[in-house]
Amino acid sequence: MTKITPRPPKGFRDFLPADMLKRDYVFGIITDTFHRFGFEPLQTPIVELSETLYGKYGEEAENLIFNVRHGRSDKDELSLRYDLTVPLARVVAQYESELTFPFKRYQIAPVFRGERPQKGRYREFYQCDADIVGVANRSADAELVALKVMALKRLGFPQFSVKINHRQLLTAIGEYSGVPKDQLPDLYRSVDKFDKIGAEGVEKELVTRGIDADVVKRMMSLITNQQTGANNLDYLEEVLGHVPQAQTSIKELREMATYMDVMGVPTDHYAFDLTMVRGLGYYTGPIFETVITEPNLGSISGGGRYDDLIGIFRKDSLPTTGTSFGIERILVLMDELNLYPAHIGGTVVDVLVTVLDESIRPESMRLAAELRNAGINTELFLDDKKLGKQIAYADKKKIPLIAIIGEDEIKAGQVKVKQMTSGEEMMLSRTAFLQSVKALLHR
RNA sequence: GUGGGUGUAGCUCAGCUGGUCAGAGCGUCUGGUUGUGGCCCAGAAGGCCGUGAGUUCAAAUCUCAUCACUCACCCCA
Secondary structure, eight states, X not given: OOOOOOOOOTTOOOOOHHHHHHHHHHHXXXXXXHHHTTOEXXXXXXXXXXXXXXXXXXXXXXXXXXXXXXXXXOXXXXXXXXXXXXXXXXXXXXXXXXXXXXXXXXXXXXXXXXXXXXXXXXXEEXXXXXXXXXXXXXXXXXXXXXXXXXXXXXXXXXXXXXXXXXXXXXXXXXXXXXXXXXXXXXHHHHHTTHHHHHHXXXXXXXXXXXXXXXXXXXXXXXXXXXXXXXXHHHXXXXXXXXXXXXXXXXXXXXXXXXXXXXXXXXXXXXEEOTTOOOSOTTOXXXXXXXXXXXXXXXXXXXXXXXXXXXXXXXXXXOOEEEEEEOHHHHHHHHHHTTOSOTTSSSOXXXXXXXXXXXXXXXXXXXXXXXXXXXXXXXXXXXXXXXXXXXXXXXXXXXXSEEEEOOHHHHHHTEEEEEETTTOOEEEEETTTHHHHHHHHTXX
């Protein structure tokens, strides 16, 4: 019989226990931060009706969306969810009467893309979103920035900055400079590459796309004027103060700055950066993107206001703003920057209880049960092997403590505990045993 | 969709111009130590050299095809 080659489908990954412990650690911190800000969990199916997804992405979706084939004939066309935002919009429109607004939900879950995978890009990857539905006030946007900053700090990132821009401000700048309305999407797309191809590259690309060279020059000089903090806003107000749309959006950004200040967001963790654009077309207000600044490692989080999206499913849309952590990227950087605490990565097991021979096994089991009842993660050696092998097993799995119990210990009412890192052993009386183990585990 | 690269043991790979080329390291297992891991030593298991055709006296090695994986571009997160 020929063996089946074991492999996951293209673009899909397995996460072995050592990886999962790290992922759970990161997910845990972010989840806890969501809770601190009053966000609550939502789960939706990984498949949606194709029409639900195609509504937003249109024809190009054909290449992006991962479709699902059902064996038997089934009228419903199904697709794997492409992101978590569209399902959110669907849920809000569908359960409007049951939800309490503002609706603050988070979701950490896998999404799927039909594209060909490449480095760091998969067909299945996790997204991690928190959104606020039903609040037009800028305090919602400011809260998301505060949330981002707290989560990243708690994960241990030392240097990062939330870049903040405003979609309407960019539109105002574009129109003020003379960019035709129908070419605004091109403008966003090109400026989005600023980090990658630089100012010259953006200029060149915009001219290639057919925008007048003088117009491009004027626009670029406005957005590349980089000054720190609110100074940037002062400058823009000077130049664009008479353009109504610009005036409103500058005012909104100022409001955000005020709120963030009051919430204690340090000013070195955010900046107004007019070259930052998010590619997605659905943003309508403030937009943000977080970058690791030192070392320069790129974007790890994005987001913004998209007041029109829910209108796909509903007569009137609802004001909505959201943030998304680039969780897969964050996980890679956590490794590269060595941000995991020492106890993450090896095993969940605190203590391995040895079994010296069959006659001792019941006593070992009793000991394991005592440890477990005391809240200590305990593994009982299940196989029948020499003590040396049992210790080697603990070593390989990086289990910190071993409890050895044999005839001698039983007679004396003792347990021998070995610390794996030092190799140090100590005889403990059975009565003091649990306390000592907890002390060794720093609990 | 376009263009590169790579397929040899569980893993990482070496095998140059075709002829002791079926190998190394790591890992696994056993023993040296009948109750003590990491180091060391000895030994063992494990591969029709991605698949199919062709050239040749002879192919892991050359040619063609095919499949798989991978990287970059496009696009996006």
